[in-house]
Every structure is written in C-alpha cells, then in structure tokens.
Amino acid sequence: MSVLPLPPAPASSPVPVPPALPGGLALPTGRAAIMGILNVTPDSFSDGGRYADVTLALAHARAMIAAGADLIDVGGESTRPNSTRITPEEEWERIGAVVSALAGDGIIVSVDTLHASTARAAADAGAAIINDVSGGRWDPDMNAAVAASGCAYVVQHYRALPGMPGEHFDYGEDLVGTLIERLNTQVRDALDAGVTADKIVIDPGLGFSLTADQCWQILAELPRLTTYGYPVLIGASRKRFVKTLGGNIDTDSAAIAAHAVKSGAWAVRVHDVAATAATIA
Numbered sequence: 001m002s003v004l005p006l007p008p009a010p011a012s013s014p015v016p017v018p019p020a021l022p023g024g025l026a027l028p029t030g031r032a033a034i035m036g037i038l039n040v041t042p043d044s045f046s047d048g049g050r051y052a053d054v055t056l057a058l059a060h061a062r063a064m065i066a067a068g069a070d071l072i073d074v075g076g077e078s079t080r081p082n083s084t085r086i087t088p089e090e091e092w093e094r095i096g097a098v099v100s101a102l103a104g105d106g107i108i109v110s111v112d113t114l115h116a117s118t119a120r121a122a123a124d125a126g127a128a129i130i131n132d133v134s135g136g137r138w139d140p141d142m143n144a145a146v147a148a149s150g151c152a153y154v155v156q157h158y159r160a161l162p163g164m165p166g167e168h169f170d171y172g173e174d175l176v177g178t179l180i181e182r183l184n185t186q187v188r189d190a191l192d193a194g195v196t197a198d199k200i201v202i203d204p205g206l207g208f209s210l211t212a213d214q215c216w217q218i219l220a221e222l223p224r225l226t227t228y229g230y231p232v233l234i235g236a237s238r239k240r241f242v243k244t245l246g247g248n249i250d251t252d253s254a255a256i257a258a259h260a261v262k263s264g265a266w267a268v269r270v271h272d273v274a275a276t277a278a279t280i281a
Helices: 054-067 088-104 116-124 142-149 175-192 212-220 222-226 249-262 273-280
Strands: 033-039 071-075 109-112 129-132 152-156 200-203 267-270
Touching: 033 054, 033 273, 054 071, 054 088, 054 273, 071 088, 071 129, 088 109, 088 116, 109 116, 116 129, 116 142, 129 142, 142 175, 152 175, 175 200, 175 212, 175 222, 212 222, 212 249, 249 267, 249 273, 267 273
Parallel strands: 033 071, 033 267, 071 109, 109 129, 129 152, 152 200
Antiparallel strands: none
16 A cells, blocks of 8 residues: 655634535535546546447446535546547537436536636536636636636646647745646636636646646645635546546545545545545545
C-alpha cells in the first residue's frame, strides 16, 4: 500500500456549503458531495471511448448514482495533454441526449465544457452546474452565459490546457497564495458578469499548469483554499500526479478524496464512486 505524501488533515474543518442550484434542485448540506465523472468522449485519458454510446453512458451514470454519487459531471471534450479541440456543435452532439435524459430523471447534472454555447444548451436541457476548466478564460462569453442560465458555476484556476502554449509552472514563493489571487480575479470577472456569489465553486485545477509536487502542496495546504469563502471542488482522480505514488490508482485517488473532504472540500470529482464513498465513510 502506498503512503500519501500529505500531512494529517485537520481535526475539524469548515462545514461545506453547496452552491445554489436552479429549478428547486438542491445538494446535500453538512457533508461533502461526490461528483461522478462521465466522459462521453473517444479520447479522455482514463476512460475515453468506454461511454461514447448513449445507452452505455446513461447506464454508467445511473450506476454511479446507485454507488453514492450526488451528481454527475458530463464531459464531451477531453482536456488531457495534447488533446484535440472540437467544435461546440460536435460537443453537444456527444452529450446532449445524455444531459437531457439524466436531468429528466431528476439527477443533478454538471456539464464540463469550455464553450458558452454548450453551457446555454446544457442549461436549457436541465443541467444545474457548468464546470469550466478554464474558469471563463477560454470563451469570453462563458461568464455571461452562466449568469443568464442561473446555473451554479465551477471556476477552475487556469493558465492553459495541458500541453498547450501558455502552460507554465512558476507561482513564486507562495504557490497557494498566488493561486488564490489568480482565482480571485477569475471569480471577480464572473461576479461582474452577473453570476451571484452563492452559485460559485472554486477549483484549484490539479494537473493543469501544476507539477506533481505542486499538486501535493495544494492538497497539503487545502484549508487555505477552503476558508477562502467559496465551496471548493477537488478533482484528483486518476491524474498523473497520483500515479507517482506507485499504488492502485483508484485506491490512492479515493484516499486523496478523503483527505480533501477532511480538509473542508465541498465536493470531490471521481471516477470510482464506490471506492470513494467507502473510503470517505
């Protein structure tokens, strides 16, 4: 069994408060949420192609809910290193039927997208959360689109997609402090566009313009982020820095998720819901 390179999580941490959702939907209060990952893509780094078929995608999403997921994050465009960019039209063709069906079942759906037009279509189809790994930086219309939709908004720290020009790893002497400053700018832009503060979630973007050591440092100092004022989403599942542990990647991912929860994270974004739910419990 591998040993996580993390200090003990604090004995007490802020009680996570979920973001406000549209349409009378609500997430659990007083505990962290589990966000199940559903990649409806041919090329995602972990499970690309496995759920590209709508029937298989829906079956997997429902299985994750049964295993303990509180919401499903649907993605149609991979952001793995050197991934291929697609048009918003192609993205919606991949995910539209899945989003509509899950939302129609009353499942809380998050949509992982860089594109404002996809965000608008997802909201119209019943999605409750827009999860933009660029935090409004890729598409200049994203912040306004989310504001108009009424959806909750995951604002991830962003410099560049992995492997793209603009990716660099210099954060000065205070990594987490610099990350918070940069996130603050992105959040302010979202607020200025009309997104209300009660709908914002922040994500440090583990694996995006961050080395393995920097990912571990953010996790070690996570209480600095969780006391910043917004609910925090942590997505470490099956990422490259987890592989440096050399153990079972789902077991290690679940242990990291449990550490994040103890440190005050609002939600963890994971592939193996059952393992994560068991480890957190």
